[in-house]
Amino acid sequence: MKRIVILISGRGSNMETLLTAKLPCQIAAVISNRADAEGLRIASEHGVATAVVAHKDFADRESFDAALAKTIDVYHPDVVVLAGFMRILTAGFVNRYHGRLINIHPSLLPSYPGVHTHARVLEDGVKIHGCTVHFVTPDLDHGPIIIQAAIPVLQDDTEKTLADRLLYQEHRIYPQAVRWLCQDQIELGQDGKVRYRFPKQAGYALISPGLE
Numbered sequence: 069m070k071r072i073v074i075l076i077s078g079r080g081s082n083m084e085t086l087l088t089a090k091l092p093c094q095i096a097a098v099i100s101n102r103a104d105a106e107g108l109r110i111a112s113e114h115g116v117a118t119a120v121v122a123h124k125d126f127a128d129r130e131s132f133d134a135a136l137a138k139t140i141d142v143y144h145p146d147v148v149v150l151a152g153f154m155r156i157l158t159a160g161f162v163n164r165y166h167g168r169l170i171n172i173h174p175s176l177l178p179s180y181p182g183v184h185t186h187a188r189v190l191e192d193g194v195k196i197h198g199c200t201v202h203f204v205t206p207d208l209d210h211g212p213i214i215i216q217a218a219i220p221v222l223q224d225d226t227e228k229t230l231a232d233r234l235l236y237q238e239h240r241i242y243p244q245a246v247r248w249l250c251q252d253q254i255e256l257g258q259d260g261k262v263r264y265r266f267p268k269q270a271g272y273a274l275i276s277p278g279l280e
């Protein structure tokens with residue numbers, strides 16, 4: 069059974085979804101860069117080992133990432149899952165976990181990389197928003213895409229309503245992506261593309277606003 073380490077920075081709702089999803093893997097540890105991350109308490113309640121590597125204690129990204137990798141490797145993970153981990157990682161760190169480091173991002177990448185995605189979507193008047201699970205590469209928020217979910221942006225949406233509706237979809241697609249990885253149903257190919265070992269599924273269109 070594959071071993072997973074989850075990295076968080078805060079609330080940890082995606083992490084909690086992974087802990088409760090009955091995934092075919094062992095969640096070996098949850099690690100945070102902030103000692104006050106709410107998700108650490110939740111992980112402990114689920115009986116999962118926790119650790120803190122505080123970025124504030126390090127002079128630069130390289131030394132923080134080296135300490136983080138050392139802590140991660142104590143748990144010998146097959147897969148490292150970023151779940152609301154809000155630090156930019158160095159290329160050295162990312163390459164160390166090539167093909168086994170994944171992230172969830174609250175936008176339909178490659179649109180809206182970075183922060184404040186919901187506010188930027190509302191500002192631009194975009195009609196379809198979404199979330200993306202992707203392999204992490206040194207190119208921030210541009211790694212090979214594993215799965216995405218799209219939602220309509222409604223006329224009276226605020227940042228909060230949009231974030232809440234999108235989070236619900238994040239909680240659906242992240243366990244799916246981790247399950248595929250744990251069951252060796254997906255992998256990052258040599259060509260930098262995601263390879264799926266299951267038949268292609270039919271999709272359907274999301275039109276927003278809906279047709280009359």
Ligand code: GAR
Pocket residue numbers: 076077078079080081082083107151152153154172173174182235238
């Ligand atoms: C989630 O919306 C996740 O997509 C986002 O942070 C939130 C964490 O919530 N991640 C990023 O913005 C990464 N760039 P959670 O701690 O409740 O899972």
